[in-house]
Amino acid sequence: MPLSLECKVVNTVTVGSHTQVTGEVKRILADESILNDRDKIVLEKLKPIIYDEEQPGC
Numbered sequence: 001m002p003l004s005l006e007c008k009v010v011n012t013v014t015v016g017s018h019t020q021v022t023g024e025v026k027r028i029l030a031d032e033s034i035l036n037d038r039d040k041i042v043l044e045k046l047k048p049i050i051y052d053e054e055q056p057g058c
Contacts, residue, residue: 002031002046
């Protein structure tokens with residue numbers, strides 16, 4: 001996995017048949033292959049799966 005977020009659950013709320021989970025990011029682990037020279041994540045290198053209802057196919 002080139003990117004991993006370690007989170008702590010802060011709150012959960014049940015809404016109908018769903019549960020909304022709110023969390024706090026405690027640690028971010030990123031492989032050097034997706035970072036630029038300033039240690040920032042480059043989305044073009046990560047190639048995440050993104051759902052965008054406004055722009056199908058993204």
